[in-house]
Amino acid sequence: MKQQFKTNINCGNCVKTVTPFLNKLEEVDEWKVDTDNPDKILTVEGEIFTAEEIISALKEAGYEGEKI
Numbered sequence: 001m002k003q004q005f006k007t008n009i010n011c012g013n014c015v016k017t018v019t020p021f022l023n024k025l026e027e028v029d030e031w032k033v034d035t036d037n038p039d040k041i042l043t044v045e046g047e048i049f050t051a052e053e054i055i056s057a058l059k060e061a062g063y064e065g066e067k068i
Contacts, residue, residue: 005042005065021061
């Protein structure tokens with residue numbers, strides 16, 4: 001399963017901040033943020049997970065996300 005989100009994660013330090021929050025989700029196998037894309041696209045791959053779980057983890061880390 002693969003989902004993408006528009007985020008406000010815009011630099012390497014932001015990625016470092018959000019890493020523990022996304023890594024703690026057992027359903028997530030891999031994720032990456034394209035900070036070069038104007039929409040800062042977060043791509044998440046893994047077992048079955050909901051967009052709400054990802055958005056919640058982003059909010060917990062202090063960031064925003066919107067499923068695209």
